[in-house]
Amino acid sequence: MxxxxxxxxxxxxxxxxxxxxxxxxxxxxxxxxxxxxxxxxxxxxxxxxxxxxxxxxxxxxxxxxxxxxxxxxxxxxxxxxxxxxxxxxxxxxxxxxxxxxxxxxxxxxxxxxxxxxxxxxxxxxxxxxxxxxxxxxxxxxxxxxxxxxxxxxxxxxxxxxxxxxxxxxxxxxxxxxxxxxxxxxxxxxxxxxxxxxxxxxxxxxxxxxxxxxxxxxxxxxxxxxxxxxxxxxxxxxxxxxxxxxxxxxxxxxxxxxxxxxxxxxxxxxxxxxxxxxxxxxxxxxxxxxxxxxxxxxxxxxxxxxxxxxxxxxxxxxxxxxxxxxxxxxxxxxxxxxxxxxxQVLELAGLRPDVYVLSNGMPEAELQVKPIVAQLRKLNIHARSTYKTTRNVGKLLQEAASMKARVALIVESATHATLKNLTTGEQTQPTPLPQAIALLTQRPA
RNA sequence: GUGGUCGUAGCUCAAUUGGUUAGAGCACCGGGUUGUGAUCCCGGGGGUUACGGGUUCGAGCCCCGCCGAUCACCCCA
Known part of the structure; x- marks a missing residue:
C-alpha cells in the first residue's frame, strides 16, 4: 500500500x-x-x-x-x-x-x-x-x-x-x-x-x-x-x-x-x-x-x-x-x-485494574500522576489518559474501551470516588488513602 | 511444486460498467455541549486503487507479469 x-x-x-x-x-x-x-x-x-x-x-x-x-x-x-x-x-x-x-x-x-x-x-x-x-x-x-x-x-x-x-x-x-x-x-x-x-x-x-x-x-x-x-x-x-x-x-x-x-x-x-x-x-x-x-x-x-x-x-x-x-x-x-x-484480556491477565482521572478541577488534576505512580509501586495495573480533554464522559469512555475494571475519579485534593466499570456502581467521595486501600484489597 | 478464486483507507464496502479531483460507515486523532461510559455537533489525518509494465485521448475497471491472500491438490512429523 x-x-x-x-x-x-x-x-x-x-x-x-x-x-x-x-x-x-x-x-x-x-x-x-x-x-x-x-x-x-x-x-x-x-x-x-x-x-x-x-x-x-x-x-x-x-x-x-x-x-x-x-x-x-x-x-x-x-x-x-x-x-x-x-x-x-x-x-x-x-x-x-x-x-x-x-x-x-x-x-x-x-x-x-x-x-x-x-x-x-x-x-x-x-x-x-x-x-x-x-x-x-x-x-x-x-x-x-x-x-x-x-x-x-x-x-x-x-x-x-x-x-x-x-x-x-x-x-x-x-x-x-x-x-x-x-x-x-x-x-x-x-x-x-x-x-x-x-x-x-x-x-x-x-x-x-x-x-x-x-x-x-x-x-x-x-x-x-x-x-x-x-x-x-x-x-x-x-x-x-x-x-x-x-x-x-x-x-x-x-x-x-x-x-x-x-x-x-x-x-x-x-x-x-x-x-x-x-x-x-x-x-x-x-x-x-x-x-x-x-x-x-x-x-x-x-x-x-x-x-x-x-x-x-x-x-x-x-x-x-x-x-x-x-x-x-x-x-x-x-x-x-x-x-x-x-475474556481474552481477562484470562491473559491484561485488563487494567484501574483508570485514574480527575473531574477537571486543577487541585484534583494535580493528584492524578502521583496516584498512578503510587498504585504502580503497589504492583497495580494503573492507567490514565494521554488526551488533553478533561471531559469526564470521554475519559470514562476511554476507560471502558481499555476494559479497565475500575475508574478512580479524583474529586479534590483529598477525595476521590471509585466507579466499578462493570456494574456502574459508584462510591461516595472517599479520602484518597482509603480509596487506594480499597483498590489494593479488591482487585476485582 | 500444480490449479481455481481474489487484491480499493486500519476494518467493512462504494465508484452510473473505460470518463473530471477515488467516496461512505466504523475505527483513530482534535474540539464543543450534557458532571458519568450514551446521544448530538464541528473539524482532522490518512490511498501512487498491492507492485511493475502494456493497450487507450483517458485505466480502480481491459491485457501481461510479479508479489500477496485464500481454497484445493501433493504432503502432513
Missing part, C-alpha cells in the same frame, strides 16, 4: 496487541493443563542440525524444512519442524539420571516450508506433551486425558470434538490373524489413512483387494467402532457388529478401562481408520477431530516405543501428542467457543 511496503513472509502472522493476547490465552490453557497433570516444561533450540530431522524421516523431509547454512560455514541447520527429535535428544543425553516416568511438555514455535492453506501455516505453535519411560495403558490414558483437559477447559464438549483412538499393534495382529501378510500391512495402513479422500465404492474395492469382505469393508468405511463401557467390561460379550472384533476389543480393553477411570470415555471413539501416517508409532494412536469432520486434526499422537533408541538413547517406551494452535483456534471459532475480547 505504501510506496515501499514490506509484507510478512508467506504463512507467517503478525500479532497486534489483541492477537498477542489471544495467543497468550491459548498458551496459558496449554500450560495450565500440562502442569495440573504433572508435566514439567522443557524447551530447546529453535533450530537444530539438519541431520536430526533426517534420521527419523529420511532425506525426503528436507524440502519441507527451512534449512540453511551459516555464511562461510559448512554445517547444515534447519528451523525445527517439530519438537520430538529435540525431545528425544534431551532425554537420550540424560536418560540415566531422569526419573521414570519423565513427564515433559513444551509449547514451541515450529516451522514448515509448506504451502499454507486452511489450518496450516509456515510458522505456528505446537503444544507437545510426552510421557517417557512407562509403557502402561495408564500412561496412554493420562496422555489422552491431558489433551481432553485442554479441550474441556476451553469450553468444548464431547458434542463439539471427538477423540478417535486406535491401536496399531492390535490392528496389525488382527490383520495377520485374518491372513494378511505383515508386509502388506503398511499398504493397508496407507489406504486407511486416505479413506476419506476417495468415494465409498472405490474404497470398498480397494479393501477387497486385501481379502476383506464387503461387510468388513463397511466397518472400515464407517470407521467408528463404538465400544461402550457395557460392551468392554464384561469380557467376551458379543457385539452386534457384522465382523469379528473380538481380537481388537481385547487389545483395547485395558486402555478402555483406564479411559473410563480417567472420566473421559465420553470423548472417545475407537476408530479403525486412524493409523497416523508415521511409521514409528508402535501402539495406541489417536487424533482429535471436530465432531462434524470439519477442519484438519486438532491434535494427534500415540505410543512410540522405539524412537528414543533411534535417537541414541537406551530402549525406552514413550507416548505423547502434539496440538497446533491454528486448527484449535479455527475449531473454537467454528463452535462459537472462542472467548470475547474482554
Amino acid at each position: 505504501a510506496k515501499q511496503s514490506y509484507q510478512a513472509p508467506t504463512g507467517t502472522r503478525d500479532f497486534y496487541p489483541l492477537d498477542a493476547a489471544k495467543r497468550r490465552f491459548v498458551l496459558e490453557a496449554w500450560r495450565r493443563a500440562s502442569i495440573i497433570h504433572g508435566f514439567e516444561e522443557v524447551d530447546g533450540p529453535t533450530f537444530e542440525h539438519l541431520e536430526l530431522y533426517t534420521v527419523k524421516s529420511g532425506d525426503g523431509i528436507i524440502s519441507e524444512l527451512f534449512s540453511f547454512t551459516r555464511d562461510g560455514g559448512e554445517k547444515a541447520y534447519a528451523l525445527r519442524p517439530e519438537f520430538t527429535p529435540t525431545l528425544a535428544r534431551l532425554y537420550a543425553t540424560k536418560a540415566n539420571s531422569l526419573p521414570k516416568p519423565t513427564k515433559w511438555f513444551c509449547t514451541p514455535t515450529t516451522f514448515r516450508a509448506e504451502r499454507p492453506q486452511r489450518g496450516r501455516l509456515r510458522e505456528f505453535l505446537q503444544w507437545n506433551v510426552d510421557l517417557i519411560g512407562d509403557n502402561s495403558p495408564q500412561a496412554d490414558a493420562e496422555i489422552i486425558a491431558t489433551c481432553v483437559s485442554v479441550l474441556a477447559g476451553l469450553g468444548l464438549t464431547p458434542q463439539d470434538v471427538r477423540v478417535k483412538v486406535n491401536h496399531r499393534q492390535a490392528l496389525a495382529d488382527w490383520l495377520t490373524s485374518r491372513g494378511l501378510p505383515t508386509d502388506r500391512h503398511g499398504d493397508l495402513f496407507k489406504l486407511l489413512d486416505n479413506k476419506h479422500k476417495m468415494p465409498a465404492p472405490q474404497f470398498a474395492q480397494a479393501i477387497a483387494q486385501f481379502g476383506f469382505t464387503i461387510e468388513q469393508a463397511d466397518v472400515f468405511q464407517k470407521g467408528i467402532v463404538r465400544v461402550t463401557v457395557d460392551e468392554v467390561l464384561p469380557t467376551g460379550q458379543k457385539t452386534d457388529h457384522v465382523v469379528d472384533l473380538t481380537y481388537f476389543s481385547e487389545a483395547v480393553l485395558p486402555l478402555s478401562k483406564e479411559l473410563v477411570a480417567a472420566g473421559i470415555i465420553d470423548w472417545i471413539d475407537f476408530d479403525l481408520s486412524i493409523v497416523r501416517g508415521l511409521a514409528y508409532y508402535t501402539g495406541m494412536v489417536f487424533e482429535v477431530h471436530e465432531a462434524s469432520g470439519a477442519e484438519r486434526a486438532i491434535a494427534g499422537g500415540g505410543r512410540y516405543d522405539n524412537l528414543i533408541e533411534l535417537f541414541g538413547g537406551p530402549p525406552t517406551p514413550a507416548v505423547g501428542f502434539g496440538m497446533g494452535d491454528v486448527v484449535l483456534s479455527l475449531v473454537l471459532q467454528d463452535r462459537g467457543k472462542f472467548p470475547t475480547d474482554e
Whole structure:
C-alpha cells in the first residue's frame, strides 16, 4: 500500500496487541493443563542440525524444512519442524539420571516450508506433551486425558470434538490373524489413512483387494467402532457388529478401562481408520477431530516405543501428542467457543485494574500522576489518559474501551470516588488513602 | 511444486460498467455541549486503487507479469 511496503513472509502472522493476547490465552490453557497433570516444561533450540530431522524421516523431509547454512560455514541447520527429535535428544543425553516416568511438555514455535492453506501455516505453535519411560495403558490414558483437559477447559464438549483412538499393534495382529501378510500391512495402513479422500465404492474395492469382505469393508468405511463401557467390561460379550472384533476389543480393553477411570470415555471413539501416517508409532494412536469432520486434526499422537533408541538413547517406551494452535483456534471459532475480547484480556491477565482521572478541577488534576505512580509501586495495573480533554464522559469512555475494571475519579485534593466499570456502581467521595486501600484489597 | 478464486483507507464496502479531483460507515486523532461510559455537533489525518509494465485521448475497471491472500491438490512429523 505504501510506496515501499514490506509484507510478512508467506504463512507467517503478525500479532497486534489483541492477537498477542489471544495467543497468550491459548498458551496459558496449554500450560495450565500440562502442569495440573504433572508435566514439567522443557524447551530447546529453535533450530537444530539438519541431520536430526533426517534420521527419523529420511532425506525426503528436507524440502519441507527451512534449512540453511551459516555464511562461510559448512554445517547444515534447519528451523525445527517439530519438537520430538529435540525431545528425544534431551532425554537420550540424560536418560540415566531422569526419573521414570519423565513427564515433559513444551509449547514451541515450529516451522514448515509448506504451502499454507486452511489450518496450516509456515510458522505456528505446537503444544507437545510426552510421557517417557512407562509403557502402561495408564500412561496412554493420562496422555489422552491431558489433551481432553485442554479441550474441556476451553469450553468444548464431547458434542463439539471427538477423540478417535486406535491401536496399531492390535490392528496389525488382527490383520495377520485374518491372513494378511505383515508386509502388506503398511499398504493397508496407507489406504486407511486416505479413506476419506476417495468415494465409498472405490474404497470398498480397494479393501477387497486385501481379502476383506464387503461387510468388513463397511466397518472400515464407517470407521467408528463404538465400544461402550457395557460392551468392554464384561469380557467376551458379543457385539452386534457384522465382523469379528473380538481380537481388537481385547487389545483395547485395558486402555478402555483406564479411559473410563480417567472420566473421559465420553470423548472417545475407537476408530479403525486412524493409523497416523508415521511409521514409528508402535501402539495406541489417536487424533482429535471436530465432531462434524470439519477442519484438519486438532491434535494427534500415540505410543512410540522405539524412537528414543533411534535417537541414541537406551530402549525406552514413550507416548505423547502434539496440538497446533491454528486448527484449535479455527475449531473454537467454528463452535462459537472462542472467548470475547474482554475474556481474552481477562484470562491473559491484561485488563487494567484501574483508570485514574480527575473531574477537571486543577487541585484534583494535580493528584492524578502521583496516584498512578503510587498504585504502580503497589504492583497495580494503573492507567490514565494521554488526551488533553478533561471531559469526564470521554475519559470514562476511554476507560471502558481499555476494559479497565475500575475508574478512580479524583474529586479534590483529598477525595476521590471509585466507579466499578462493570456494574456502574459508584462510591461516595472517599479520602484518597482509603480509596487506594480499597483498590489494593479488591482487585476485582 | 500444480490449479481455481481474489487484491480499493486500519476494518467493512462504494465508484452510473473505460470518463473530471477515488467516496461512505466504523475505527483513530482534535474540539464543543450534557458532571458519568450514551446521544448530538464541528473539524482532522490518512490511498501512487498491492507492485511493475502494456493497450487507450483517458485505466480502480481491459491485457501481461510479479508479489500477496485464500481454497484445493501433493504432503502432513
